[in-house]
Amino acid sequence: MPPVIVWVLVGLAVVGWLARRWWEPRLAARGLALRDLPVKWWLVGYPQTAARIVFTWRRLCQVANLAVSLRASHQRVLGKDTVVEGRALRPSVPRLSWPMPTRHGLKVRVVMLPGQTPAPYYAAARAMEHAWRVHSVMVTSPRRGHVLLTITAADPLTGELPAAERAGELLAADVGWCEEGVAFVIDFRRTPHWMITGATQSGKSTLLAALVRALAPQPVALVGVDCKGGMEFSGFGRRLTLLATSRRDAIEVLERLVREIQARTQVCRAAGARSVWDLPEKARPVPLVLLVDEIAELYLTDGSRSEREAAERCGTLLLRIAQLGAALGVYLVAAGQRVGSDLGVRVTSLRAQLGGRVAHRAHDEASAEMTLGDINKDAVVVAQSITEDEQGVCVVAMQGRWTRARSHLISQEERAEIAATDPPRSPFLSGMDSAPAKGGQRE
Ligand SMILES: Nc1ncnc2c1ncn2[C@@H]1O[C@H](COP(=O)(O)OP(=O)(O)O)[C@@H](O)[C@H]1O
Ligand SMILES: [Mg+2]
Structure with missing residues (x-):
């Protein structure tokens, strides 16, 4: 094997190992293991969707009224008629964190611009779904000044669902x-x-x-x-x-x-x-x-x-x-x-x-x-x-x-x-356990 290929393979192995070390504790913190993540989503769906989000963000913000144009500070009035001078205006768009993968999609944090509320983001959720070709986008604001976009790539409720995982707490x-x-x-x-x-x-x-x-x-x-x-x-x-x-x-x-x-x-x-x-x-x-x-x-x-x-x-x-x-x-x-x-x-x-x-x-x-x-x-x-x-x-x-x-x-x-499971004994304080209703059944 030529030495270049060996080095490339060694490089890939090292990158894979580092990525694993970086991801595993982060996934574990969310109760997930690497093997829980579907390979197709990981290798194709996630990078594609993340790229789509990053590349369409500016356009989407402009169309969906999430961008803010600071027009006043750039305008100049000369003489009787209004003349606009200087650079073409670039609306300011809210800052977006890197889209992080989850089991069924991604999560992105957005830092709102001063003067914004989460309301236009709630309204833009449907536009995001279409722009990013995902099943759903849920908008929440867990922290002041931020909105969190929880993105579900495909409908996770179709097909066979995994069985219940755990016995719950009482009730x-x-x-x-x-x-x-x-x-x-x-x-x-x-x-x-x-x-x-x-x-x-x-x-x-x-x-x-x-x-x-x-x-x-x-x-x-x-x-x-x-x-x-x-x-x-x-x-x-x-x-x-x-x-x-x-x-x-x-x-x-x-x-x-x-x-x-x-x-x-x-x-x-x-x-x-x-x-x-x-x-x-x-x-x-x-x-x-x-x-x-x-x-x-x-x-x-x-x-x-x-x-x-x-x-x-x-x-x-x-x-x-x-x-x-x-x-x-x-x-x-x-x-x-x-x-x-x-x-x-x-x-x-x-x-x-x-x-x-x-x-x-x-x-x-x-x-x-x-x-x-x-x-x-x-x-x-x-x-x-x-x-x-x-x-x-x-x-x-x-x-x-x-x-x-x-x-x-x-x-x-x-x-x-x-x-075949036994019901709890004596559930009635009113002392009527032993007299079942008609059609009722007791041991
Ligand atoms: N969660 C589910 N997953 C898959 N199939 C379901 C599910 N819930 C219901 N079904 C299907 O729908 C049928 C009707 O459900 P059922 O609970 O009897 O409806 P309802 O009581 O509303 O009339 C079930 O026999 C089952 O085949
Ligand atoms: Mg029924």
């Missing part, structure tokens, strides 16, 4: 993947109540199943209400502490939960605690998660008095659970095609209590608006763009933030495994 359920490549976590301690909407076959029940799977190993009691035959929940067998499959059972189960909330209130009051989390661990009651699938079934009436009363009763009980439950370790997840005032009385008040929102593909435009409209208008538009073959894809909104996500698909074997 934090890893139910899928978010678009940014981080776990989609439903954390009841942060957001106690959730609403899941979407058309038939859009992925609501799958998300509930993912939730059951994530909570099954935890000391959390699960209560199911599925008045559309109970088919979705019956596969979880005795892991569900109670299961109601008709409205009559549902009323009984909901009444029990309200009595349980009252019992827990008394315990907290006696101990001078403001919530169950202030109680000593030994005295703390088991957290309860109530999962309601096809919530509209609870509100359905044929106009007769008894049906109307039953529907109203369900509405009142659900609202009480949502209003009082969070501090007492009772959490609610309600899923349905739409959760709007057309369902019945007190649904709007219930919706106001459900701070976590998940919108799958909807039948009509109003449904996504109903789920996400009071949180973020952009999220509504993104939810409306979910197509029929994106089953399981949803827009998740909580605590002012929103993102696209997709749930884990739960197999029959996993369902069987969950069904």
Whole structure:
């Protein structure tokens, strides 16, 4: 081999080794390993996109109103007519950091010019997506004077998703993947109540199943209400502490939960605690998660008095659970095609209590608006763009933030495994553990 080639190879090996030494700790700090990064993205996609960002930045800033022209200081007025003198004006563009690769895209930091706010950057996000030919650009401002562009190169929610990675903390359920490549976590301690909407076959029940799977190993009691035959929940067998499959059972189960909330209130009051989390661990009651699938079934009436009363009763009980439950370790997840005032009385008040929102593909435009409209208008538009073959894809909104996500698909074997898990003992302080509701099941 000619000595030049040997030297080139040695040089490449040294550069590779140095690059690895430089990258590995930085990736590890973000919980990644080199092997997690797809080779094609690394070798082709990333350099291409980074170059595109750097080379189009000035033009993009000018077109999208991110550049600032300091016209006044360069203008000269001579005599009666205005004459402009001197160099051609070059608008000043905000400084851009080098685009750093992430698992699904890149991150770029921009230093805003004096007088700028992040607003024009939020507005320019769509223009950036097209200019850089990437799936999405998310603009945030984690530091005063800076904006951070989080770029996702290709939609990470298509194809087969990796399985759930970790068992969560108590009441934090890893139910899928978010678009940014981080776990989609439903954390009841942060957001106690959730609403899941979407058309038939859009992925609501799958998300509930993912939730059951994530909570099954935890000391959390699960209560199911599925008045559309109970088919979705019956596969979880005795892991569900109670299961109601008709409205009559549902009323009984909901009444029990309200009595349980009252019992827990008394315990907290006696101990001078403001919530169950202030109680000593030994005295703390088991957290309860109530999962309601096809919530509209609870509100359905044929106009007769008894049906109307039953529907109203369900509405009142659900609202009480949502209003009082969070501090007492009772959490609610309600899923349905739409959760709007057309369902019945007190649904709007219930919706106001459900701070976590998940919108799958909807039948009509109003449904996504109903789920996400009071949180973020952009999220509504993104939810409306979910197509029929994106089953399981949803827009998740909580605590002012929103993102696209997709749930884990739960197999029959996993369902069987969950069904064989023991539920926590004595989840009810109200002393009614041994008297199951009709249609309910206990060991
Ligand atoms: N996250 C997902 N990944 C892949 N396929 C999914 C996902 N969620 C749902 N699906 C597919 O969509 C079908 C319908 O989902 P399901 O949860 O029953 O919808 P819904 O309860 O909204 O009617 C499922 O049988 C499954 O094949
Ligand atoms: Mg369903």
